[in-house]
Amino acid sequence: MDFSDQHEAQSRSLVGIRHLNEAHRFRPPAVHYGCMLLYVDANFASPYALVAFVSLLEKGLTFDIEPLDLAARANRGPDFAKTSITRRIPTLVHEDFALSESSAICEYIDETFSGTRLYPTDRRDRARARQVQAWLRSDLMPIREERPTFVVFCGATRPPLSARAREAADQLCSAALTLLDGRTEHLFGDWSIADVDLAMMLQRLIALGDPVPQRLIEYATLQWRRPTVKQWIHHKRPPLREY
Ligand SMILES: N[C@@H](CCC(=O)N[C@@H](CS)C(=O)NCC(=O)O)C(=O)O
Numbered sequence: 308m309d310f311s312d313q314h315e316a317q318s319r320s321l322v323g324i325r326h327l328n329e330a331h332r333f334r335p336p337a338v339h340y341g342c343m344l345l346y347v348d349a350n351f352a353s354p355y356a357l358v359a360f361v362s363l364l365e366k367g368l369t370f371d372i373e374p375l376d377l378a379a380r381a382n383r384g385p386d387f388a389k390t391s392i393t394r395r396i397p398t399l400v401h402e403d404f405a406l407s408e409s410s411a412i413c414e415y416i417d418e419t420f421s422g423t424r425l426y427p428t429d430r431r432d433r434a435r436a437r438q439v440q441a442w443l444r445s446d447l448m449p450i451r452e453e454r455p456t457f458v459v460f461c462g463a464t465r466p467p468l469s470a471r472a473r474e475a476a477d478q479l480c481s482a483a484l485t486l487l488d489g490r491t492e493h494l495f496g497d498w499s500i501a502d503v504d505l506a507m508m509l510q511r512l513i514a515l516g517d518p519v520p521q522r523l524i525e526y527a528t529l530q531w532r533r534p535t536v537k538q539w540i541h542h543k544r545p546p547l548r549e550y
Pocket residue numbers: 348353354355377382394395396397407408409410444
């Protein structure tokens with residue numbers, strides 16, 4: 308049994324999943340670091356699965372992907388409950404360890420593997436990156452409701468923003484401009500995973516032509532050109548079934 312057979316067998320026995328499609332395997336392994344499986348949504352639209360996916364690619368890791376049809380509540384079945392305590396995607400399975408919550412996954416990947424750093428080395432920049440991630444996950448609800456990431460990745464359309472969503476958009480743009488003040492391409496000099504999170508939130512507005520300052524459009528556009536992000540953007544998707 309070579310590494311990839313072993314890897315596949317381990318994946319299956321760990322979480323009881325189906326044989327994984329070759330199309331969902333990324334890159335041959337350079338070193339043995341144990342089996343790695345990422346559960347994502349079938350539409351490849353989850354902003355949280357996006358950062359977990361990019362984190363693995365940035366580290367040059369080989370991993371399998373298991374897309375779950377959230378519209379069919381595939382994540383609510385007993386099999387997935389055995390793997391994911393919270394039954395949410397993304398969930399990363401690394402050997403016998405399963406982890407959910409995207410920012411926890413990013414931090415785990417960064418602390419476990421060498422390669423491109425996902426978080427800044429400077430302690431305060433790192434704290435700020437975590438602040439940005441936590442803020443984007445807990446605030447700006449009107450944008451998340453009225454501009455779901457289906458508008459970015461799946462061509463979905465939506466009516467104009469409500470007054471409360473416009474207010475949230477102003478808050479987002481104002482904070483993003485402050486965070487990027489004095490910076491060029493990225494939030495913290497070098498690229499970090501928080502750049503993907505921030506660009507993702509801005510892209511929700513940019514996708515449907517909502518007003519966004521040019522500086523932020525340029526920033527988000529540049530982030531969207533990163534090769535690992537492009538692998539997500541251009542991933543094959545089934546017809547959209549919103550969840
Ligand atoms: N805070 C979580 C959010 C994860 C999340 O909301 N996942 C959604 C898809 S985008 C999900 O699993 N929805 C299905 C469900 O909750 O049943 C993270 O950062 O990972």
